[in-house]
Amino acid sequence: AQTIHQWPVAEIKAVGSPLSLGCTIKGKSSPNLYWYWQATGGTLQQLFYSITVGQVESVVQLNLSASRPKDDQFILSTEKLLLSHSGFYLCAWSHDTEVFFGKGTRLTVV
Amino acid sequence: QQQVRQSPQSLTVWEGETAILNCSYEDSTFNYFPWYQQFPGEGPALLISIRSVSDKKEDGRFTIFFNKREKKLSLHITDSQPGDSATYFCAARDAGGNNKLTFGQGTVLSVIP
Numbered sequence: 001a002q003t004i005h006q007w008p009v010a011e012i013k014a015v016g017s018p019l020s021l022g023c024t025i026k027g028k029s030s031p032n033l034y035w036y037w038q039a040t041g042g043t044l045q046q047l048f049y050s051i052t053v054g055q056v057e058s059v060v061q062l063n064l065s066a067s068r069p070k071d072d073q074f075i076l077s078t079e080k081l082l083l084s085h086s087g088f089y090l091c092a093w094s095h096d097t098e099v100f101f102g103k104g105t106r107l108t109v110v
Numbered sequence: 111q112q113q114v115r116q117s118p119q120s121l122t123v124w125e126g127e128t129a130i131l132n133c134s135y136e137d138s139t140f141n142y143f144p145w146y147q148q149f150p151g152e153g154p155a156l157l158i159s160i161r162s163v164s165d166k167k168e169d170g171r172f173t174i175f176f177n178k179r180e181k182k183l184s185l186h187i188t189d190s191q192p193g194d195s196a197t198y199f200c201a202a203r204d205a206g207g208n209n210k211l212t213f214g215q216g217t218v219l220s221v222i223p
Contacts, residue, residue, distance in 0.1 A: 032209055044154065044199065044213045059210065090153050094209050097142055101153035 002027040004102040006091050012108045013081050021076040021105050023091030031093040033074040035066055036101070038088040050074060081109045113137050114202050116214035124222050129187040131217045133200030136181065140202040144211070145174065145185050148197045157198070158185070190221045 003026045013019060025031050035047040037060075048066035050056045056066045063082060067075045074091055086109045091102040117132045133143070141162040146154035160167040160174045160183065167174045171190075176183040187194055197218050201211040 034209075043215050044201075044211075046210050049209070097203075097209070098144070098156055098159065099209065099211055100156060101146075104151075104153045106151070 002031075002093070002100070004091060004093060004100065006089075006102040006105050008105060009103070010106040010108075012110060015083055015109055016080050019076075019078050019081050019085070019107070021089055021091075021107075023074040023076075023102060025072045025074075025093045028072075028093065028095060030071060031095055033068060034092040034094070034099065035074065035076050036090040036092060037062070038090060038104075040087065042087075044090065048076070083109050085109050113140075114200060114212050114214040116198075116200050116217050118217060119215070120218040120220070122220045122222060123190050125190060125192060127190050129190045129194070129219055129221070131185040131187075131198050131200070131219070132182070133184065133214055134180075134182045135202050135212075137202070137204060137212075138181070139204040139206075140212075141205055142203040143174070143176065143183055144201050144203075145172075146199040146201065146213075148199065148216075154199060187219075190219075192221045192223050195219055195221045 005024045007022050033050045036044045038044045046059045050068040064078045088104050090104045092099050113136050115134050123129045144159035145157045147157045148154040158169045158172045165176050171188045173186045197216045199216045200214040
């Protein structure tokens with residue numbers, strides 16, 4: 001069975017500080033990987049997607065970047081956090097049509 | 111421009127009733143429509159989905175009705191249970207290559223015992 005693990009579960013960070021969020025998929029080779037962002041009480045917005053190692057496409061510009069260093073790993077990062085970065089970050093994977101989400105990371109920027 | 115719209119924003123039903131959640135879309139290239147269930151503090155879970163070639167999809171107490179001509183679909187939850195209380199998101203995907211899902215704003219469902 002496929003499992004998706006996101007870390008950390010939650011973060012409280014200061015404005016201007018760096019950020020790195022991670023996601024690991026086990027049990028599925030060469031998955032498509034995605035980062036989504038969800039404001040509190042809001043909808044989900046796709047940020048990045050990757051179909052293979054080293055290849056990442058940006059969907060929305062939010063002063064964030066993503067990388068896929070390994071087939072099963074997806075990293076979201078920024079060098080300088082903004083207040084507007086607060087929210088719920090969700091990693092997701094798909095192999096065909098269906099998209100499955102991780103448990104998310106709650107980010108609070110203060 | 112909001113391409114996927116959901117109504118109502120919130121819905122309260124009694125236990126045992128049927129909850130009806132509505133969704134409409136604008137882009138005629140959308141061909142796949144999943145519904146996700148999200149509990150507070152958790153990631154969304156895929157509940158049920160339908161492709162545009164079908165007009166109905168059933169899975170237990172959950173049924174999607176799809177009207178391609180009107181660009182509308184609805185999720186029916188029969189015999190609603192308190193455990194069904196959650197936010198439900200309708201999403202849509204087009205035939206493009208990145209498997210991008212466009213989500214609606216969600217419907218918050220409350221089921222009263």
